[in-house]
Each structure stands twice: as structure tokens, then as C-alpha cells.
Amino acid sequence: MSHAFYVNLSYVFAGLITAIMIGWILLDGRARRQEMAELEAAGIRRRSASPAKDAEA
């Protein structure tokens, strides 16, 4: 096999691994953001349901 093959393959792997890492971090961040939004929504509903109790706490 030609040397160019190995060279290109190594760049492909480099691209692949960095893409996986970037993708994982972005997706993870998005999932956390969504969880926080979900909690926020639940929290607001709880507060509006019983404002007096929340004020005490």
C-alpha cells in the first residue's frame, strides 16, 4: 500500500476522533440544558401552585 494511504487514513482518524469528542460534548451540553429547562418548568409550576409555601421556604 502506498504511504499516502497511511497518511490519509491517519488524518481521517484524527478527524473522526475529534468529531466524536466535539459531538459528544455538544450533545451532552444540550441534554443538560434540556434537563435544566425541564426542572425550571417544573419549578415554576410548583411555585405557582402554592406560592405561600414557597415564600416560607
Place this chain on the structure above:
Amino acid sequence: MRLKAENLSVRRGDDLLFSNISFELARGEALIVTGRNGSGKSTLLRTVAGLIHPEGGRAYLLSDGRESEAKVPEASHYLGHRNAMKVELTVRENLDFWKTWLGDFEGGKGLGIEDAADAVGLSGITHLPFGYLSAGQQRRFAMARLLVSHRPIWLLDEPTAALDASADQLFSGFVEAHLKSGGMVIAATHQPLGLAETRELRMKGFDYLAGEHAA
């Protein structure tokens, strides 16, 4: 539909834990099994649920006077000491799984996940992992499992053990509603469930009188 148990006997080791227990339940009837620890209350329930093979006797369903094709375990919910929920999954994932897995027995329909959570007084936290909840909350969601899929027979083993008074009341409400809609309940308990009309089966260990109080 009627649930009939004939001459159930269960052996543990060399001894008979109980023998020749017979009872019959019609729609809307409840049977409370009482007795001291070790008298075989749990074992009786597990036998009816098909989890223990009885030494003798059997339990079956009667419909229109004939023996039904459906087996008792399929027609029953069993709520044991453990909650049958995974702590790693969220409440919704847990209930969703049981809802799809169990399906509905003919003649009824289970509640939606959120409605069931609402019914046990814990709406709005179904997105939390089950393991984050307190013991009392976990127990309430274990009850919610009974609501999300329809089963005519409820087998309840110490259902109110980890519950405070208000949840206790809540649960009695479920049982009563279930009975009103034509369900049957067999519950093993120390404490009274607060039900108005029930029959009682007192387990006395080995020297009991067979099915004395049962119909």
C-alpha cells in the same frame, strides 16, 4: 368473574405452612388476610399470584359459572414489599415500561403516566430518577403501577408499610375505587386498611381452623 381458591396448601421444608385454605371472591369484594408474623400471609398471596407452587389445591378464575381460560397471575397485580422499580431510570421510564409490558387485562383501561402520578399526589416529578425519591415517594409510585395498567385482581402484601397517614388514606381510596369498579382485592396486613365492608381470613400458623372466616 369470580376468583376461587380451593384447598391451597404450601409446604416449607418438612412442615406444612398452611393447608386447605379455600375462599371465593366475587367482583367488588375484598379479603383481608391477617395474622402474626410467619403465619404465611405473604406466602398465601404469592401462591395465589402463581409465584409459589402449592403442595396441593389451586386458584382459578370463574366466568359465567365455568372455569375461565385466563390464569389468575395474568389477571392480577402483585404489590410486594419491594417496589419493582429501577433506581437508575426516571419514574416516567419505569411506569412507561410497566404500562407497555403489562398491558391491560380485558374489561378496563389503565391511566396515563401523568394521571397516575397525579392520583398518587406526586405529579411534576416523574422526570426524576426513581433513586432520588424518598422511601415514601417510591412506595407511592409503586402504587401508581397498579393504576397504569388494568388488572381486576389486586394482591397487596403489606401495602402501607412505608407510608405516612395521609398516604395511607390515599391508598385506601384507591382500593375502594377499585372495588367499586368491580375489582377484587386480597390484602395481607397488620393494620386495618380502613375499608368498610371486607371479609377477613385469619392466619394462625399451623394450628389454624381452615378457612373458618372465609366464605
Place this chain on the structure above:
Amino acid sequence: MMALFLRDLKLSVRAGGGALIGVLFFTTVVAVIPFGVGPDLNLLSRIGPAIVWIGALLASLLGLDRLFQAEREDGSLDILLMQETPLVLTVLVKCLAHWTATGLPLVLASPMLGLFMNMNEVAIGAVMLTLLVGSPAITFIGAAGAAVAVTLPRGGLLVSILILPLTVPVLIFGVSAAYAAVEDPAPFFPPFAILCAITLFFAVIGPAAAAIALKNSSE
């Protein structure tokens, strides 16, 4: 059934990286071999397929004891048992989910270890293929062992000891098929076909035995 499969998959992903630990164990077991036998590349490439297979075998035994024990501890097993769905099918689905979560990553990691053992491309492909076909058999046998040991408080080690002798045929034909692909005189297909047959055989026997054991496990 799909619900059960997805639930089990979710559980094994969430609960402490099960696949990661399996792959890590696999890699470590294979990686210590060169330290033991010395870094002689010819020797390593000769014993490579066998080492990778043994490593995969041991790694796939790791989480098996939890297959039913976890269900039993939280009471889910009772409810699964009460359903009229054939219990054999339930066990089969659980096995498939377990294999997807822990066995498949091992298969995917095996080419890397093949390189470390200085195996050539054909040998690596053969090992990967035989592992893909053979490792489900280990899970199926393991299910039977896990079901037998489900009531024991410390069943973990016992499961491995019970299962290991039963997996010997899988190992024999898996390794001989892998070698047959590399060494010319022996044909690749016959041992590979036997390996497939073993997996199919255990796919029936394993869940059936597990179902019988589970039915009789509750006290």
C-alpha cells in the same frame, strides 16, 4: 418485548458504565499476556487468536450474575414471572439486551487487541467474526447459570464457575475457526458452521433452562 429490550439497554448504559468496564477488563487481560510471555512478536501472533478469545470469554462473564439478581432484588422479577408471555422469550430478550450492551463492545474492541497481538488482517477479521457469532452463546449459557444462582446471596463467583466449563465447546470451535482462517491446510467453514450451530443450540437451551430455574426459584 421491545420495551424490555430498551429498558435493559438503558439500565446497562446508566448503571456505572457496564460496557466500559467489560472492555477495560478485556483489554487489560489481553495486555498482560505479552508481559507474561515476553514481547516475541512471532509467538504473540501465533497465540493471539486464542488469547483474544479467552479474554473475551472472561470479560463476557463479568456482568452475567446480575442478569436476574438485580431484577430479583427490586421485586421486578416477580412481576415479570407473573405474565403469560412465555418466560423463555422474556429471558431471550434479556439475553439479547445484555449481549448488545456488553458483548457487542467486546467484539468491536477485538480488532484493536488483535493488532496488539501482532495478528495479521485475516486473523483479526476471523477472530472478530467468530466472536460476533460465538459470544452470544456465552450469554445464553450464562443466563442459565445466572437463573440457577439467582437466589444465592453471593452468586457472582458461582455463576462464573458453573458456566465456564459449559463454554469450552464455544471456545474450542471459535478458536479453531479463527486459526483455520489463517493456517492454510485446515478449512475455515466447518468449525465456523459448528460454532453457529452451537450458538443457535444454546439460544434455545439456555433460555429454556433459565426459565425453568426461574420458575422454581421463588420461595
Place this chain on the structure above:
Amino acid sequence: MSEPIPAIKKFSDLANPTVFLGLTARIVPYLAVLTALLFVWGLYLSFTTEGDYQQGETVRIMYVHVPAAWLSMMCYSIMAASALGTLVWRHPLADVSAKAAAPLGAGFTLLALITGSLWGKPMWGTWWVWDARLTSVFVLFLMYLGLMALQRAMDDPSRSARVSAVLILIGFVNIPIIKFSVEWWNTLHQPASIMRMGGSAIDPEFLRPLLVMAAAFTLLFFTLHFLAIRNEIWRRRVSAQRRLAARMANREG
């Protein structure tokens, strides 16, 4: 999440996760753009410069292999520093930083191993040899995976923090072994040529793309590390808020 960024009044404010999140939100876009620009430049350089007369085209693999190998060690050093921060100063962000770095380190180490293999095959005729340099880098990879498994296995971050910090520090022994393995033992791997006593031994023709790529990879690492720390802070907040939500639901119910 666009939270107002509190001004940094005291040095200790840096320990505040909220301040850190604000800082991240401000810095990361610039870092990302800079990284991308450096990568464009570096890739352009690495494909246009001349090949080596000895190694031919394969010298281009060096432009990814060496930065990845460098990062695999730097990442571990950062984790070791974070572990010290956890154990000595109990810095609240130190454990978060260590946990966020582990998968990145594993990724770059894997990249170094793969590109090394791809370089070794045409040069040495084999994908892998069990020599000191390669083995010690492989051990580093296993350590990253082990640390990830450990951090994931424990649910409670405050408990897992100290345990994994101790483990990280023990594993740090491996870093000097990797660094000096080419000098202590005879290996196939060529010795370091950039950073050594008596000046660089490498032709400036190769040095320029290598340095640009190294800078690009390093910036990439820091960008990702910042983002990963942010994710981890968020994960812990979510977990804390969930427990709170469970408690509040109980009080009302």
C-alpha cells in the same frame, strides 16, 4: 443559559462555578474560532511542505501524531494538578476539571496510538510492538478508561472526588516513564527531537507545521475542556436540583 456574570472581586471568586460559567461563555467562542483558524493554517502547512528524504510522505503523520501524544500527557498532568487541588486545597472546581478531562485524554491517547500504528506499519513493518514507549502510552490509555469507569461508578461526586484524586496521583508515575522511555530503554520509537537539550534537531521545514498543529490541538483541548467542565457543572446542578425537587414534592404532597 445566559446568566449575569458577577464581577470577579476576590481571587477566591474564581472558585465559584457561576463565575466560571460566565467566563466560559465569554471565552469559548473566541477560543473556538482561534482553534479553527489554526487548524486551517496547520492543515494547509502539513499538506504543502516537502516530504522527508528518509520517511517520505509518512512524515505528515507526525503532524497529528506528535500533538496527540503531547496532549495525552498534558491532559494527564492537568488531571494530576486538579487532583492536587482536590486533595490539598479542596477547590470545588478541581474535581470537576479532572472528571471533564478524562474522556478527552482518552480520546487523544487513542488518537496517538492509532496514528502511531499507522506510522509504524510502513516504517517498521508492524502495527504494534511491545516496547517501552508504546506500552507505557497504552497503559496511560487504560488508566484513562479506568478513571472514567471509576468516576462513573460512583453516584455521589463528593465521595468519588478524593478516591479518584488519589488514583490519578498514583498513576502520574507513568508520565515520566512515557517521557523518558525512549532514552532509558532501547526502543524502535525514535527519540524526542523537538524539546531536548541543545536545541531542536528537527528541520525548520517540518517544525513550522508541527508547531502550528500542536498549538491548534492544544487550543482544541482547552476549548473542549472548558465546555466539558461547563457540562459537568450543569450535570451536578441538575442532580442537586432534582433532589431538591423530590424533597419539595414530598412536603406538598
